[in-house]
Amino acid sequence: MIVGKQKPFEEIWNMVKDFKKVLVYGCNTCVAICHAGGGKEAEIIASMIRIKAAEEGVPMEVKHAGIERHCEPEYFEPLMEEVKTYDLVLSTACGVGVNFLSERIGNIPVYPGINTEFFGAVPQAGVFTELCAGCGNCILHLTGGICPIARCSKSLMNGPCGGTNKGKCEISQEVDCGWYLIVERMKQLGTVDKLYAIQQPRNWSTARDGGPRRVVLAHIQDLEEEEAKKES
Amino acid sequence: MDKLAESAEQRSPGSHGLAGAESERSSIEKPREIPQDWEPNILAFACHYCAFAAADLAGVMRLSYPPNVKVVRLPCTGKLDYIHVLRAFERGVDGVFAAG
Numbered sequence: 001m002i003v004g005k006q007k008p009f010e011e012i013w014n015m016v017k018d019f020k021k022v023l024v025y026g027c028n029t030c031v032a033i034c035h036a037g038g039g040k041e042a043e044i045i046a047s048m049i050r051i052k053a054a055e056e057g058v059p060m061e062v063k064h065a066g067i068e069r070h071c072e073p074e075y076f077e078p079l080m081e082e083v084k085t086y087d088l089v090l091s092t093a094c095g096v097g098v099n100f101l102s103e104r105i106g107n108i109p110v111y112p113g114i115n116t117e118f119f120g121a122v123p124q125a126g127v128f129t130e131l132c133a134g135c136g137n138c139i140l141h142l143t144g145g146i147c148p149i150a151r152c153s154k155s156l157m158n159g160p161c162g163g164t165n166k167g168k169c170e171i172s173q174e175v176d177c178g179w180y181l182i183v184e185r186m187k188q189l190g191t192v193d194k195l196y197a198i199q200q201p202r203n204w205s206t207a208r209d210g211g212p213r214r215v216v217l218a219h220i221q222d223l224e225e226e227e228a229k230k231e232s
Numbered sequence: 233m234d235k236l237a238e239s240a241e242q243r244s245p246g247s248h249g250l251a252g253a254e255s256e257r258s259s260i261e262k263p264r265e266i267p268q269d270w271e272p273n274i275l276a277f278a279c280h281y282c283a284f285a286a287a288d289l290a291g292v293m294r295l296s297y298p299p300n301v302k303v304v305r306l307p308c309t310g311k312l313d314y315i316h317v318l319r320a321f322e323r324g325v326d327g328v329f330a331a332g
Contacts, residue, residue: 040315047318054322055262 037092039066070097136206151178279332
């Protein structure tokens with residue numbers, strides 16, 4: 001899931017203080033799980049803005065709402081007419097949601113209420129870890145199910161660097177050495193011999209380096225077009 | 233003086249360490265002078281099974297408590313949410329007391 005962190009309140013206040021009618025708009029999927037931007041957090045932020053506005057003597061109408069997903073139009077379409085009555089939407093969805101809503105809302109600005117961090121796992125309540133970097137060319141079958149791109153600080157492909165130290169990375173004692181984890185896991189699986197194969201320089205064009213990415217499922221598009229023809 | 237207070241002192245010389253740290257965080261509410269005859273408006277959230285029962289018993293015993301305290305009964309204080317506290321502050325309550 002997408003992991004986000006709420007922006008400091010001061011930053012949020014500076015974004016919203018010049019608007020008269022503000023909607024704090026939560027997304028109840030990923031960012032709700034990481035307690036950053038679900039409907040509940042949107043309600044809390046809206047309340048904090050109202051308290052601050054009253055303190056500063058700024059007349060401001062602040063409401064909140066939450067929908068299941070900001071990244072698919074059918075979820076926010078039913079609320080769109082109401083959303084368009086506001087001067088500003090402070091979206092607490094991830095950056096995807098902010099972009100997506102902003103493209104569709106017309107002349108109303110959509111500002112971010114959270115910082116989108118990464119997509120990660122939840123090893124325990126309140127802890128979120130980055131395990132995959134979404135590089136577009138998965139090699140987890142070669143590395144014991146542990147990703148060297150996300151878990152090695154240098155994204156090395158052929159073993160650890162000299163900075164590995166008793167299973168930890170040189171950047172911090174808090175960070176495990178990704179390659180140490182890979183080797184230990186492959187020992188456990190009895191597949192260490194796979195590591196003798198040299199990985200060639202990687203083609204990063206499938207990752208962010210190749211520019212904004214897009215996946216198109218042609219068969220689904222064809223079905224959609226057929227449906228549209230039938231309707232018309 | 234602990235390290236936090238020391239660093240706050242360096243950032244805002246002359247002010248009290250903790251107050252300096254507070255202003256760095258810029259709380260939502262501005263500190264104000266408190267008038268001498270001011271009485272805070274307190275809202276108490278009480279658990280049905282213990283604190284509220286105790287308040288009930290106090291009533292049966294004809295004990296009185298100040299009228300600036302209002303009690304809201306909850307099925308359990310586990311029901312108390314951030315937003316209940318924030319809504320109380322929005323409506324002008326000065327302090328919230330959770331008992332359970």
